[in-house]
Amino acid sequence: MTETVFEELKRYVGWGPEDEAALRALHAPASPRFPAVADLFYDTILGHPDARRSLAGGEAAVGHLKVTLRQWLDSLLTGPWDEEYYQARCRIGRKHVQIDLPQHYMFGAMNVVRRALNQIVDDTWPSRPAELAAARRAVGRILDIELAIMLHSYREDLLAAQARRERLATFGQLVASIGHDLRNPLGVIETSLFILRTRAGEDQRSRRHLDRIGEQVGIANGIIGNLLDLIRERPLARDPVRLAEVVEQAARALDPAPARLEREGLSELPEVPGDAGKLRQVFVNLLQNAVQASGPEGRVWVRGGLGEDRVEVSVEDSGPGVDEETRRRLFEPLITTKERGVGLGLALVKHIVEHHGGSVGYAHREGGGARFTVSLPR
Numbered sequence: 130m131t132e133t134v135f136e137e138l139k140r141y142v143g144w145g146p147e148d149e150a151a152l153r154a155l156h157a158p159a160s161p162r163f164p165a166v167a168d169l170f171y172d173t174i175l176g177h178p179d180a181r182r183s184l185a186g187g188e189a190a191v192g193h194l195k196v197t198l199r200q201w202l203d204s205l206l207t208g209p210w211d212e213e214y215y216q217a218r219c220r221i222g223r224k225h226v227q228i229d230l231p232q233h234y235m236f237g238a239m240n241v242v243r244r245a246l247n248q249i250v251d252d253t254w255p256s257r258p259a260e261l262a263a264a265r266r267a268v269g270r271i272l273d274i275e276l277a278i279m280l281h282s283y284r285e286d287l288l289a290a291q292a293r294r295e296r297l298a299t300f301g302q303l304v305a306s307i308g309h310d311l312r313n314p315l316g317v318i319e320t321s322l323f324i325l326r327t328r329a330g331e332d333q334r335s336r337r338h339l340d341r342i343g344e345q346v347g348i349a350n351g352i353i354g355n356l357l358d359l360i361r362e363r364p365l366a367r368d369p370v371r372l373a374e375v376v377e378q379a380a381r382a383l384d385p386a387p388a389r390l391e392r393e394g395l396s397e398l399p400e401v402p403g404d405a406g407k408l409r410q411v412f413v414n415l416l417q418n419a420v421q422a423s424g425p426e427g428r429v430w431v432r433g434g435l436g437e438d439r440v441e442v443s444v445e446d447s448g449p450g451v452d453e454e455t456r457r458r459l460f461e462p463l464i465t466t467k468e469r470g471v472g473l474g475l476a477l478v479k480h481i482v483e484h485h486g487g488s489v490g491y492a493h494r495e496g497g498g499a500r501f502t503v504s505l506p507r
């Protein structure tokens with residue numbers, strides 16, 4: 130039978146039944162001190178300005194995280210250290226990857242836990258060197274395994290991103306050639322339409338049908354344009370752009386118009402260097418999704434905010450939000466939850482925003498719904 134990753138990690142650190150027994154023996158003296166370890170753990174993170182920024186929700190979220198860390202410590206010392214344990218640890222690792230937590234913080238964070246547990250070991254068995262040594266060894270081994278699992282999640286993510294990039298490169302080549310090939314027949318249809326329109330005279334039915342053909346050719350051209358925009362790296366204009374104006378223009382272009390669109394804090398935002406036309410496209414796409422997701426009675430909010438060196442605009446809606454599965458691939462092309470969507474809107478948003486040196490992210494909105502936040506350098 131082939132060895133699992135977890136079994137291999139255990140073998141690598143020399144894990145054995147004596148470590149399991151030592152950790153279980155440590156649990157009783159250590160558990161009353163878990164709250165203090167969790168306090169120390171998050172105080173250390175909050176004391177570091179860059180690491181602190183990774184704590185979305187700020188100090189308010191820390192209360193909940195301390196509870197999860199206490200549970201983590203509890204299972205760390207009680208096991209069972211089986212495949213289920215490993216999978217649960219991988220899920221935690223993926224959470225950190227999902228929030229873009231830089232992996233180098235893991236070393237420092239794990240050392241805080243290591244020092245705290247070693248202190249408890251030293252306090253518990255000051256005059257029993259055999260127990261002390263066994264407990265220290267077991268703590269060292271399990272924390273080495275934990276760190277390796279955390280880093281393994283980052284590696285998995287890197288490999289998935291690489292596979293995605295390769296898929297997108299193939300997709301890009303395909304799109305470029307199909308896009309160009311489709312432009313020609315569509316051009317011929319447009320020319321013929323023009324001629325037919327002059328011949329249709331007053332025949333209303335024929336004119337209606339010709340209009341419909343024209344409309345559909347326009348939609349097909351739009352899709353091809355979006356696809357080609359996704360793969361081309363055209364230089365961007367770098368003009369001073371007022372995002373409040375860009376959002377207004379985007380809102381005016383929406384069809385259907387949103388029932389309730391509320392704006393907040395946009396007019397106070399400073400100008401950002403960028404391409405107004407492209408940024409308008411970003412907000413047309415985000416607003417269109419928000420309007421569609423929230424339905425005819427729904428609400429959409431656009432909010433502006435300032436970071437240290439960034440300008441942020443979030444688009445929120447009162448719709449159902451995005452489920453976990455879709456969320457992971459939300460900004461990839463051809464991912465759509467809409468019956469008639471092609472799945473290019475958000476991919477284009479990401480492409481344009483990143484081309485501006487910015488980022489776009491998704492979070493669930495408090496009280497339900499979706500929140501997309503575009504962050505651009507000032």
Ligand code: HEM
Pocket residue numbers: 174180181183184185194197198201220221224225228230234235238239242
């Ligand atoms: C020894 C290292 C660490 C351990 C053992 C650990 C443990 C955990 C656990 C158990 C969770 C809950 C996961 C879940 O909800 O299923 C979590 C989530 C989280 N951790 Fe850590 N963590 C570590 C390092 C860090 C560091 C260094 C930071 C920040 C600088 C951090 C920030 C967060 C945040 C923001 C979440 C919430 C993610 C979300 O639910 O969106 N963690 N961590």
